[in-house]
Amino acid sequence: MEMDSYRQVFSQLHTTVDEGKLADVPKRRRGLRPWVIAAAAIILALGVSAAAVFGHSVQELEVREGPESNRVINGGGRWDPLAGKGFISLQGYADSPEKTAMEEWMRFIHTYDTDGEMLAAVGNGPTGPGEKYALYFAYTQEMADALDAIAEKYGLTLHSGFSEASTDRLSELFGDFAGENRGAGYTYDDGTFQFDGRYAFSDGEEVDYQFRRSMKGVLDAVGLNVGDTGLYEQWEYKTKCGVPVLLALGEYKSLVFADLEDCFIAVNVLSGLKTPGRLEELADSFDFSVL
Amino acid sequence: MEREEFLRLAARYKDTVYRVALNMLASPADADDVTQETLLRLLSRNKPFSGDDHAKRWLIRVTINLCKNELRSAWRKKREPMPEEVPAFDRGEQRELYSAVMSLPEKYRTAMYLFYYEDMSAREIGELTGAKESAVTTRLSRGRQMLKNILTEDK
Numbered sequence: 001m002e003m004d005s006y007r008q009v010f011s012q013l014h015t016t017v018d019e020g021k022l023a024d025v026p027k028r029r030r031g032l033r034p035w036v037i038a039a040a041a042i043i044l045a046l047g048v049s050a051a052a053v054f055g056h057s058v059q060e061l062e063v064r065e066g067p068e069s070n071r072v073i074n075g076g077g078r079w080d081p082l083a084g085k086g087f088i089s090l091q092g093y094a095d096s097p098e099k100t101a102m103e104e105w106m107r108f109i110h111t112y113d114t115d116g117e118m119l120a121a122v123g124n125g126p127t128g129p130g131e132k133y134a135l136y137f138a139y140t141q142e143m144a145d146a147l148d149a150i151a152e153k154y155g156l157t158l159h160s161g162f163s164e165a166s167t168d169r170l171s172e173l174f175g176d177f178a179g180e181n182r183g184a185g186y187t188y189d190d191g192t193f194q195f196d197g198r199y200a201f202s203d204g205e206e207v208d209y210q211f212r213r214s215m216k217g218v219l220d221a222v223g224l225n226v227g228d229t230g231l232y233e234q235w236e237y238k239t240k241c242g243v244p245v246l247l248a249l250g251e252y253k254s255l256v257f258a259d260l261e262d263c264f265i266a267v268n269v270l271s272g273l274k275t276p277g278r279l280e281e282l283a284d285s286f287d288f289s290v291l
Numbered sequence: 292m293e294r295e296e297f298l299r300l301a302a303r304y305k306d307t308v309y310r311v312a313l314n315m316l317a318s319p320a321d322a323d324d325v326t327q328e329t330l331l332r333l334l335s336r337n338k339p340f341s342g343d344d345h346a347k348r349w350l351i352r353v354t355i356n357l358c359k360n361e362l363r364s365a366w367r368k369k370r371e372p373m374p375e376e377v378p379a380f381d382r383g384e385q386r387e388l389y390s391a392v393m394s395l396p397e398k399y400r401t402a403m404y405l406f407y408y409e410d411m412s413a414r415e416i417g418e419l420t421g422a423k424e425s426a427v428t429t430r431l432s433r434g435r436q437m438l439k440n441i442l443t444e445d446k
Contacts, residue, residue, distance in 0.1 A: 003407050005384075005385070005388055006388065006392075006403075006407050006408070007407070007408060008385060009380065009385045009388050009389050009392070010310055010404065010408050012378070012380055012381065012385070013306070013309065013310055013313060013319075013378055014306050014309065015305050015306055015308070015309035015322070015323055015326045016323050017305055017309070017323055017326045017327045017330060019297070019298055019301030019302060019305060019330055020298065022301070022327065022330050022331060022334060023294050023297055023298055023301075023334065114332065114335075114336075115332070115336075115349070115352075115353060116352065116353050116356030116357070119356045119359070119360065120352065120355075120356055120421055121421075137360060
């Protein structure tokens with residue numbers, strides 16, 4: 001292989017990230033791709049807006065910046081990289097212990113080992129604190145201690161082991177909630193699970209999504225970037241199984257949330273859906289009542 | 292970090308960050324995500340760099356760490372493999388070479404990129420990736436041989 005050829009190949013590869021937009025973003029939108037930010041800005045400029053019409057809203061799920069983080073990070077007057085506008089909790093609505101604990105853990109990890117030196121020292125080897133903490137990507141004893149302290153503060157337990165599981169297996173374990181949906185993912189021993197799923201609408205069109213069930217009473221740290229929550233059309237919908245859900249239809253994402261007695265459900269449709277009817281049909285495809 | 296300094300460093304090194312991430316993750320979309328995250332960390336950095344070389348090494352180290360985090364995340368391990376994502380190239384043979392490189396194990400790809408594109412020594416690559424210098428040398432040798440075999444088989 002000629003090294004010139006190698007160089008020519010990689011010289012043609014360029015990121016789509018626009019540093020100008022990053023420098024101007026007042027709040028951190030972690031993990032959101034630049035084209036989403038740009039598109040959201042355009043939509044906002046056009047005056048499109050939407051709001052929830054009932055008790056709950058996507059805004060209630062937003063991971064909020066805390067006063068502690070402002071003091072620690074934003075002391076110089078710069079924007080706060082913790083401020084997670086558009087980054088939502090998948091554990092529960094505002095002020096639930098699960099969401100509050102998740103926010104606290106987020107604040108911790110975003111101010112810890114910010115240049116990755118400790119992570120580099122750990123490398124790909126086993127992490128000191130052990131498997132339980134590795135599920136939270138805690139790679140030092142200090143991180144493990146912080147997790148324990150947050151869990152104790154809010155009366156929560158930590159995930160322990162997990163295993164791979166298809167929707168068939170998940171239905172065996174937790175009840176036939178999936179209906180015609182098919183997919184694969186994993187489940188924690190406490191009943192929290194997640195899978196990548198696919199659903200075929202009645203007209204044959206298919207949609208891919210992520211489904212997550214977060215058990216109440218457990219500290220779970222998975223969030224989701226959804227962009228500007230103010231740009232979602234939101235409404236309450238009573239599904240065929242009788243469970244009310246919050247539906248949110250956005251330009252690039254569509255979301256389903258169900259706040260159940262023992263768990264909180266979030267469905268993230270990856271490419272968005274074109275109409276409210278489509279999202280309602282997808283929500284109807286699950287039997288949330290068994291979860 | 293001051294805005295102007297951030298813009299200068301980001302413009303100069305964002306493609307380096309992206310290419311390192313692409314070699315580690317083999318996904319243009321994931322590489323863009325890591326690039327954005329790395330640049331956000333640059334923007335929020337308080338300590339000054341001693342020079343551009345220092346900034347470049349810091350950016351590559353942060354990129355590698357973020358990619359390692361991504362590679363060992365439970366979510367990535369459990370998700371279904373995505374169809375091969377290949378960027379557009381000027382010529383067909385460049386696409387073939389890119390696909391051949393991406394078919395190598397990650398540790399070979401990253402070492403080769405840093406060595407052959409960024410002109411780093413085995414020692415420097417070892418410092419950034421957490422590998423011994425001898426291991427980097429072995430990866431470079433094996434990676435190049437594997438790539439040669441793949442390209443020969445394709446013809």
